[in-house]
Amino acid sequence: MILKVENITKRFGGLVAVNNVSFEVNEKEILGIIGPNGAGKTTLFNVISGIYKPEKGKVIFDGKDITGLPPFKIARLGIARTHQIVKPLNELTVKENVMVGACFGREYLDLDSAEKVAEDVLKFVGLYEKADLLAGKLNVPEKKRLELARALASKPKLILLDEVLAGLNPVEVMEMVEVIKKIRESGVTILMIEHLMHAIMQISDRIIVLDYGQKIAEGKPEDVANDPKVIEAYLGDPELVLKLTKR
Amino acid sequence: MKSLSWLIGLLIVIGAIPMITHDVTLRETVFIILMYIALAESLNIILGYTGYVSFGHIVFYGIGGYVAFLMIQNYGLNIIPAMILAGLFSALVAYCLGLAILRLRGAYFAIATIGVNEAVKALITNLEQVGGAEGIYFNIKVYSAYGGAEHAIWLSYYLMLAVTIAVVIVSWFVKKSKFGLGLMAIREDEDAAITLGVNTSKYKTLAYALSALFPGMIGAIFFFKNGNIEPESAFHLTKSIEMIFMVMLGGFGTVTGPMIGAIVYERIRGFLIVSEMFKALHIAISGIILLLIVLFMPRGIIGFVRDKIPALRRFVE
């Protein structure tokens, strides 16, 4: 077990975005998080990565209580993340973007070593040809890869992926899924939020489902998919029902 | 390294001309150009690298000016230690201030820095111990320690040249360092930077302190040479904006940009003030030029050149 989330509650004013959620992530597994829009998935990531302090509960990483630590400390302990809404450092080159991850991440490298790592990671995610381009000039799928590359460059033990497949075409989705599998093979634990059901069902070892901030189901992909509570939650969101039934 | 050698070479050439020709008018012009370069490069560290709009940056120049002036006047300190002390004091003020106001982002930070400058100005204007609104004048004897006023002026000139070279070297190394990469990450997206592991508050505060260090020293030299200091000229908000103007004109976030910006700005200003036709209207014309740059050349001269001639990109940092 690498990450343990205990009874996390996060409120925004009157809104309870994450409500008493607990779960564990085992080393080297892929744990998927699904749930309708607004279920609190991104907020949960923000709590784990230290952007928000939870009102209640604890986050234990690698046996250490990291609740309320500033995000940069959490990053250095070995949790990296991507953002659902990409955050490229526009006026820096693609390579420099990735170097930021390598320089300030878990290994806290100097510039020269970071440059080498950045080049390797860019090759790994298939963005090497664009290394010297300004990040702002990339298209959205490329920016998603950049997010991933930056996170990987920090050599994390755990990586949080927030909808890295959203907005990609089927070919790009397949490529990205392959990359994610390779990441797992390299020994990194993955916690991923995804809307694309067929992809996450196929790739995850286990899945947890959030709805209105609460965890409503947890288990193997096929069990979760057949859970009446999950189906009900998704019925409230026609768009997602479509996604569920599409393939 | 190549681009740095060019810049330093250029500075030395510019700086050496008045020494060789012993032309006093030229020395005054170059003194001002050097001062502008050093101020613009300093501001660039917080504005250009880190993306924080320090609108009242001149406050550090004023503070440094007062600290050195009082040290020299009251305790007979030599200008060189006084200058170093002034720089360190300004940096310290910026550090402490930064811990508080760098939590503010965007326009809020800009307004706070204006507020700080105006508050300090009003305070000094009302402190009779430091001369109040009238300011303070050196005792004639002060310069005799340096072999007379003329020697003191030359000394100021050498010091300004040295400080300017130091600022450019520091800017260059900061830009090329891991520290600089962290600052630029903050500039581009502070939230992304902190999740990538950048200790943003520490970096911002250090950048702010560093960008205040040299203005403190420059204020010390300027007012030492001037022989008089008063709040209105030490904390003149327009000077702050001139600094921003030079950074923008040259191209912010680059090392060469603020240097070019400062030189061009000084030339434009010199031209406007000397020209019979424009003299009276020079402020209005500056306004128009500033507007044109903001609207049509937001990356400044360097950005413009880099866009047009990509081959030059490797040589201009």
Added chain:
Amino acid sequence: MLDVWIDSIISGILLGLVYGLAAIGLSLIWGVMKVINLSHGAFIALGMFTAYFLFAFGLNPYLGVPIIFALGIILGIAVYFVALHRIIDAPELSTLLSTFSISLFIIGLGTFVWTTIPYAIDIHVGSISIGNITILGTKVIAGIVSIILTILLYIFLYRTKTGKAVRAVSMNRVAAELMGINTTRILALSFGIGIALAMTAGALIATIFPFTILSGGVYELKSFVICVLGGLGSPIGALVGGLILGIIENVITLQIPTGLVPFIEFTILVAVLLIKPSGLLGGEV
């Protein structure tokens, strides 16, 4: 002694209303456009001179208010299209500098034409006396005009279709655009109204104090303090902030040297920004 206090407080309230008027302009511009208008002071000064020349041509400055207001709207819209439209989505540094460049332009021209010697509007409307307290009529009228304009602005913002569009844009420009609001028009109009408020406030101040082309700067800085007190982007906050500042200014000068007022004002500004950046009375338009 009590009389002196009451006198100061009343003066403070009346001036505070006028300061508040200028600050509402600044606040509206920030709220709708997310632009810190560094040309505010220049337009305040321009309002002063406009009132002066209208008066010189025999027009009562109070009757001139609608003219000055209209002129402000026109100038503001023009400035929007010249200096702001292109860069409205650029980082804040761009709009800070472009509005500052407008300020340089106005002040540069103004200095050229009018130099920096003081002007004054020599208007007498008597004064009001209650017991030992005498309040200048110009202050009273300035205060009243400010209140009327503030009320009109509120009616505009809350009761008219265009006003509602202004509020919609200030809450969320993208959403407003999607709802079919022509945001460019609204942004231009808002800047126009903001400038009109600045110029009108300038005109009212000019009936009370002597002024130069540089005087606007002082009131611009006061507007900042007021807006920060009341919460940037909140017109009602600006009004209340104006009252607070007006009173503080007039009352503390009974105790401490006038020269220290700016120090206190700016210390308040920085302190409020740090403690509660949304302003003590923070809120939306």
